[in-house]
Amino acid sequence: MRLDKFLKVSRLIKRRTVAKEVADQGRIKINDTVAKSSSTVKIGDTLEIRFGNRIMTVEILDIRDTTKKNEAVELYKIISEERIEKEIPIIDEFLS
Numbered sequence: 001m002r003l004d005k006f007l008k009v010s011r012l013i014k015r016r017t018v019a020k021e022v023a024d025q026g027r028i029k030i031n032d033t034v035a036k037s038s039s040t041v042k043i044g045d046t047l048e049i050r051f052g053n054r055i056m057t058v059e060i061l062d063i064r065d066t067t068k069k070n071e072a073v074e075l076y077k078i079i080s081e082e083r084i085e086k087e088i089p090i091i092d093e094f095l096s
Contacts, residue, residue, distance in 0.1 A: 004037040
């Protein structure tokens with residue numbers, strides 16, 4: 001299954017177009033490799049998704065073409081979820 005479709009069906013990202021944009025910006029990795037929206041995912045793959053200042057790592061447990069809202073969480077298992085500090089750019093004016 002395509003990465004963008006899996007993200008929508010699993011409800012990790014609510015809209016497929018948003019999932020496509022996020023993936024094409026290089027913010028998603030499949031098994032430690034940067035993935036595009038058209039990348040294929042399979043059961044057992046590990047996804048690392050960067051949402052702003054948060055990184056979520058999940059393992060794919062099942063793949064289905066459609067799911068009900070309450071069944072979507074059965075498609076993946078959250079391995080880790082961490083917040084990262086945004087880097088503040090250093091401006092030379094403030095250092096002098």
